[in-house]
Amino acid sequence: MAKTEKDLVPSPLPRHVAIIMDGNGRWARNRRLPRQAGHVNGITAVRNVVEAANEIGLSYLTLYAFSTQNWRRPPTEVAHLMGLFRHYFRQDIERLRADNVRVRIVGAREGLEGDIARMIEEAENLTRANSGLNLTFAFNYGGREELAAAARAIARDVKAGKRDPESVTPESFAGYLQTAGLPDPDLVIRTSGERRVSNFLLWQAAYAEYVFTETLWPDFGRRDLVAALAEYAQRERRFGSVEDDEPSPKAAGGEP
Numbered sequence: 643m644a645k646t647e648k649d650l651v652p653s654p655l656p657r658h659v660a661i662i663m664d665g666n667g668r669w670a671r672n673r674r675l676p677r678q679a680g681h682v683n684g685i686t687a688v689r690n691v692v693e694a695a696n697e698i699g700l701s702y703l704t705l706y707a708f709s710t711q712n713w714r715r716p717p718t719e720v721a722h723l724m725g726l727f728r729h730y731f732r733q734d735i736e737r738l739r740a741d742n743v744r745v746r747i748v749g750a751r752e753g754l755e756g757d758i759a760r761m762i763e764e765a766e767n768l769t770r771a772n773s774g775l776n777l778t779f780a781f782n783y784g785g786r787e788e789l790a791a792a793a794r795a796i797a798r799d800v801k802a803g804k805r806d807p808e809s810v811t812p813e814s815f816a817g818y819l820q821t822a823g824l825p826d827p828d829l830v831i832r833t834s835g836e837r838r839v840s841n842f843l844l845w846q847a848a849y850a851e852y853v854f855t856e857t858l859w860p861d862f863g864r865r866d867l868v869a870a871l872a873e874y875a876q877r878e879r880r881f882g883s884v885e886d887d888e889p890s891p892k893a894a895g896g897e898p
């Protein structure tokens with residue numbers, strides 16, 4: 643049988659892909675449309691990428707939907723983004739549940755409107771038993787804010803006598819993060835030609851590979867995802883070590 647586009651999945655696949663969805667505003671400006679139109683079409687891209695990730699067999703997909711710093715945008719744009727988030731969950735949660743997708747939201751719950759906080763909880767509860775794609779939205783999320791919250795929680799535990807300061811290790815620290823239980827991202831993709839980390843998964847992405855693409859988020863689809871996965875598959879990941887086939891100084895009996 644002839645190979646179709648669907649057969650062409652690069653290997654090895656990253657276990658966890660995280661995406662900084664950027665370029666909605668420029669997509670709209672290029673079409674002389676209001677910025678809002680860029681965000682609306684950004685939702686279409688979210689749907690396409692979730693469907694592709696599920697179909698490719700990715701285990702974890704994390705999407706940066708609203709940062710702590712996005713509150714600085716004009717109130718009308720913030721209100722529109724909140725409305726889109728509500729709309730997306732109302733429209734899609736039933737299908738995500740049926741598609742065996744487990745939905746999680748990382749980010750601060752404080753400061754969110756009550757109905758959005760409840761909707762997030764419902765979505766997580768409804769899909770908790772699902773075993774397919776783990777889909778996480780970073781919403782009202784900031785990496786530094788997450789790290790500061792973890793430090794506060796550790797300080798409270800130490801003060802309450804529940805933890806010895808000497809017991810704080812990278813592993814135990816990670817358990818205080820909002821992403822506790824999720825593996826670290828292997829691949830972070832940022833769209834729209836920007837090459838910044840923008841406070842996204844600062845701790846978790848310590849060893850991630852980054853792929854930057856010129857595609858604006860509303861245009862991002864299966865093809866772009868597969869291209870990023872192919873670039874990832876070419877990378878050699880060493881996690882601070884040396885190549886496998888090069889004897890380490892210790893193994894070769896040399897100086898460290």
Ligand code: FPP
Nearest residue numbers: 663664665666667668684685707726727730
């Ligand atoms: C960046 O584009 C994108 C965002 C601020 C957030 C992403 C939001 C969506 C994709 C829509 C809502 C998502 C969900 C999950 C409901 P930008 O406005 O910064 O673009 P620009 O840099 O071109 O101005």
